[in-house]
Amino acid sequence: MHNISLILFIICCVITIPLLWWIHCLLELWYVWLGRRFCIKHSLTPSQWKLKPAFTDSGIKTEYTFVELFCIHPENGKFRVRLLVWIFGVHAILSIEPFFECEKDL
DSSP states (O other), X not given: OHHHHHHHHHHHHHHHHHHHHHXXXXXXXXXXXXXXXXXXXXXXXXXXXXXXXXXXXXXXXXXXXXXXXXXXXXXXEEEEEEEEEETTEEEEEEEXXXXXXXXXXX
8 A cells, every 4th residue: 555655656756857847848938928918919029038926025926927029010129028927918018218229237
């Protein structure tokens, strides 16, 4: 009986850990897709993006993720778009501001 529970535990770990990693990667792709869709709707062409988890003031992780996109507008130049995204879509627009190359590593 003890060997069977150990084998089941090992099988569950072997299946669960890759499954959780796969879900994590799919969520990141989903968040980037939502951010890119937002930019395209606003006539911006996304070129680069960054993701960062969102935390409360007390340091607790929230269900939201910060998505920062660097976009190009054909007439007005480059923009930095900061969004607060969750699994159901864009929760909040934090900023849409002109972007200058010297500010890239903030």
